[in-house]
Amino acid sequence: MFSEELKTLRKLGFRHLLLQVLNFASVLASGLMIWKALGLVTNTESPIVVVLSGSMEPAFYRGDLLFLVNPPNTRYQIGDITVYKIPGQEIPIVHRVLETHDIAKTVNGVREAVRRPENQLLLTKGDNNYLDDVELYQGLDWLERKHIVGKVRGFLPYLGYVTIVMNDFPKLKYAVLGGLGLLALIQRE
Amino acid sequence: MHSVYSRVNNVSATLSTIVMVLLSAIAISSFVFAPHPTGSIEVTSVKVFAGEARRYPHRRQEHAFVTFNLTADLSTLFNWNTKQLFLYLEAEYNNAKGVRNEVIFWDRIVRRKEDAVIAVSGKNKYPFREVSAKFKGSTPANYTLKYNLMPFVGILTYGEAARVTGPIEFPLARDRVE
Numbered sequence: 001m002f003s004e005e006l007k008t009l010r011k012l013g014f015r016h017l018l019l020q021v022l023n024f025a026s027v028l029a030s031g032l033m034i035w036k037a038l039g040l041v042t043n044t045e046s047p048i049v050v051v052l053s054g055s056m057e058p059a060f061y062r063g064d065l066l067f068l069v070n071p072p073n074t075r076y077q078i079g080d081i082t083v084y085k086i087p088g089q090e091i092p093i094v095h096r097v098l099e100t101h102d103i104a105k106t107v108n109g110v111r112e113a114v115r116r117p118e119n120q121l122l123l124t125k126g127d128n129n130y131l132d133d134v135e136l137y138q139g140l141d142w143l144e145r146k147h148i149v150g151k152v153r154g155f156l157p158y159l160g161y162v163t164i165v166m167n168d169f170p171k172l173k174y175a176v177l178g179g180l181g182l183l184a185l186i187q188r189e
Numbered sequence: 190m191h192s193v194y195s196r197v198n199n200v201s202a203t204l205s206t207i208v209m210v211l212l213s214a215i216a217i218s219s220f221v222f223a224p225h226p227t228g229s230i231e232v233t234s235v236k237v238f239a240g241e242a243r244r245y246p247h248r249r250q251e252h253a254f255v256t257f258n259l260t261a262d263l264s265t266l267f268n269w270n271t272k273q274l275f276l277y278l279e280a281e282y283n284n285a286k287g288v289r290n291e292v293i294f295w296d297r298i299v300r301r302k303e304d305a306v307i308a309v310s311g312k313n314k315y316p317f318r319e320v321s322a323k324f325k326g327s328t329p330a331n332y333t334l335k336y337n338l339m340p341f342v343g344i345l346t347y348g349e350a351a352r353v354t355g356p357i358e359f360p361l362a363r364d365r366v367e
Contacts, residue, residue: 058300059273059339078291079277079337079347096275101320102289111287121320127275127298132315134243141244154344156212183194 005186017185024184044070044150049083049092050160055126056081056094063161066094068150075117076100076145081152082124086138092149098132099123101142118145216343219270228261228351230278230334233310237324237362243316251324251362253317255280255294258310259334261350266338267302274299275337276307276350282359284319285326292317329356 009017038047047068051060060066068083076082078097085092100122102115121142125132137143166173233256242250257278266274278295294313299305319327332353338346 058298059275078279078293079275079335081337081345098293098315100289100291104287104289115287115289125315127296152345154216155340156342 009186020185042069043072044068050163051094055128057128059127063158063164065156065160066152067154069153070150073117075120076122083149084143084147085149086147088138095124095126095133097122098125120145212342215270219340219343222268224265226263226266226350228334230351230353231258232332232353232357233258235357237359239362250322251319256312260308262306264302264305267305270340272339272341277335279333279335280330282330283328284321286321288320324359327359329358331356
């Protein structure tokens, strides 16, 4: 089955193989660059996330893609759908902001006139949940801005399901990645 | 040159390009529609009672109970790219400690155009608590009906459908229900 491919590979020579490896690496690198550039523009660590749970149904289902932004020095408003990550919790959660409390800090006994976005306390809730998220905050009473990855701006259905399948069946992931890599190497053009 | 691999490659590339172009056309098309949601909201009563704080059983915290009448026609928000509307009632006020509070105390998900003409006389769905424990000294609250339009594909948009004319004060806390 593979004898023919091996033969063509031998015919093409070592330099050609190196060239293909280089092409493959540049594809990977440009993907990473696009991802990081998106992160810079939107000011979030992950500009695109995949919905993993059904707590925002019927708006977001498992496998939907969400595009996030995190504008600096802007307060979050109720109704915003935020993605947050509490320390000690690995999976980020996508839930809607139910309450905001903008605190005016007191410095030397004088209350500041401006309420800074970083001093904002938030409470969130999944549209499909009966209760708000206090129980998910790992002992915290409120969510703070530093916990928030971004808010949902755009929506694309289903497409993220690929990554869920890949994570649920790791063998498939290796098979697909290995297959693509092999194809990229032995393809002649 | 015309191997199975290159054919599959071409077909899938064309297909995915077409799908992406169509999806972005749909996403952009939702900006063409000019929705004009109308509505009116009236807060019929606001009562304040002292109760227990949620996670601290020995701490007292005041809860507000709001009843309201709401009518709205949101059918113009439904176009071919509207998946659902998330409707919510917002109360906005500053408390005695200078904290600006915005609280959702009622919400509803509307999924069909037939359900987009709504008339509700209701009360708060979620507990409306004051962070500093007491409503005393708070500014009067503004009540608004807002919506979040969630598309099948594209950008999420927000808007306001109705507003109570003039802010409403919080009454003094009562100990018991009369």
